[in-house]
Amino acid sequence: MLVTPAWIAANGDAKIIDATYYALEPDRDARADFEAGHIPGALFLDLEHLADAANPLPSMAPPAAQFEERLRALGVNEGDAVILYDQAPHKTAARAWWLFRLFGLTRVALLDGGFARWKAEGRAIETGPVVEPGGGDAKARFMPALARNVAQVTAMLDADEGAQIVDARSAARFSGAELDPRPGVASGHMPGAANLPYGRLFEADGNWKAPGAVAEEYRAIGVDLERPVVTTCGSGITASILLFGLALTGKADWALYDGSWSEWGALPGTPKESVA
Structure with missing residues (x-):
């Protein structure tokens, strides 16, 4: 890889x-x-x-x-x-x-x-x-198993089966302390999502952390690597970094919510949380 x-x-x-x-x-x-x-x-x-x-x-x-x-x-x-x-x-x-x-x-x-x-x-x-x-x-x-749309993510949350959604945005964007830069997009995050800013998967020199260290970053935010994970971010770009990190650990059951917060945060009916 x-x-x-x-x-x-x-x-x-x-x-x-x-x-x-x-x-x-x-x-x-x-x-x-x-x-x-x-x-x-x-x-x-x-x-x-x-x-x-x-x-x-x-x-x-x-x-x-x-x-x-x-x-x-x-x-x-x-x-x-x-x-x-x-x-x-x-x-x-x-x-x-x-x-x-x-x-x-x-x-x-x-x-x-x-x-x-x-x-x-x-x-x-x-x-x-x-x-x-x-x-x-x-x-x-x-390969449809590698992507999720808003309906599928909504169904995951409605099923209340402990869906693991990991958000790659900064802590300030995730919490809602920092407003979203896109007009008409709310601040905050999806209910129950965990936050793993993508930069935490890299060493200071810009190289990827070793697979074991990447796995520890996920465990530190409460992710069970034995269960499926869906990643998200602002527009599906840095969420891909989190997926690559998961694949580095050997994990295979992962997918990306491509619409990410630019879609979820703009829809009036989607549930949102904020800790700011």
């Missing part, structure tokens, strides 16, 4: 894809930053536009056909090993990883430490635009 810069340098057959997306920094241009410097041979995923344009919610997962078309344009074939990385503060390669898994592609890993680690090790960097090769034959197969 995680590879090092040395692994990339030694395995030239893997497809390297930059999944940088400045989800909360609209003034930054991810493609421009890619062209200013990227891992040699890497291609640009364009995660910002790899979303469902017909859905008014931000950054919702695209239809399977759109995802498949994008991978084929990048020359990704069935069975290819894909390595994702980013240089975004919100670790957006994890979002791309969830999309790959959501559409049935499992030979996908992250560069531990991202592009920052690549540069810190003094490795070669390419600049300029990259021609997309096309001709890929990858197939997208939607």
Whole structure:
């Protein structure tokens, strides 16, 4: 699930894809930053536009056909090993990883430490635009077990069976002490949700914590790793980080609520809690 810069340098057959997306920094241009410097041979995923344009919610997962078309344009074939990385503060390669898994592609890993680690090790960097090769034959197969919608999350809460919902937002956003930045979206969190700010899954140098340490972060907030977990955040981006962390621990029964708080907090009928 995680590879090092040395692994990339030694395995030239893997497809390297930059999944940088400045989800909360609209003034930054991810493609421009890619062209200013990227891992040699890497291609640009364009995660910002790899979303469902017909859905008014931000950054919702695209239809399977759109995802498949994008991978084929990048020359990704069935069975290819894909390595994702980013240089975004919100670790957006994890979002791309969830999309790959959501559409049935499992030979996908992250560069531990991202592009920052690549540069810190003094490795070669390419600049300029990259021609997309096309001709890929990858197939997208939607895996519904890995995603939840608002109706499914509502049913989980109504069933009162101790649904485990983990929110990746900051403690201030989760508690309601800090107002949501989106107009018309309430503050607070879903009833019974636990809060695990995504930054707690990383070491100070930006590398992922070891699987055992990630598991301890989940246990510290009361999560039973023997039971299913659904993750959420503001718009489904950092919730993907929590999913990757769960997968690192070996856990398989997890899913992402893609609408997240941008949907839940805007709906008048959804229950909300605040401790502020």
